[in-house]
Amino acid sequence: MAKPSAGSWMPWLGLALILLIADQFTKVLILGYYRLGDSTYVTSFFNVVRAHNTGAAFSFLAAQSGWQRWLFTGIGVAATIFIVWMLRSHAGQKLFSFALACILGGAVGNVVDRLLYGYVVDFLQFHWGGWYFPAFNVADSAITIGAGALILDELLRVRRSK
DSSP: OOOOOSSOSHHHHHHHHHHHHHHHHHHHHHHHHOOTTOEEEEETTEEEEEEEESSSGGGTTTTSOSHHHHHHHHHHHHHHHHHHHHHHHSTTOHHHHHHHHHHHHHHHHHHHHHHHHSSEEEEEEEEETTEEOOOBOHHHHHHHHHHHHHHHHHHHHHHHHO
């Protein structure tokens, strides 16, 4: 096993846990107060909706017969194990660890949904002039922020190496 770098990895797990709790709390609210397809107009460009996604990002493979639930759950579990190992190995790298913690919290949030319901609960919907962006959730937002932070971390690393 790799020797952990300087710094504790526990705060990063704490961040992932906070994101997981926020994700699951908001989904419980949506499941409790909205029926599938219900929508609340909030602004001219944003609605709160209840949508179910049996696929992955942008409903990839959603129309399949159900096997995708287990595929995406397995990918999420494998990603969780890998990310925890990476966090333990690189806890001293703050931006990198922040990115991994965000992705971890989001990935676990969506895996929990797949295990409990067989789909991911989405509820944030942005739109403009008749165009609707696919609904998403707190977990998806955390994953996106984490991916952006990973890209930024790599750009900064490359810049430092020159």
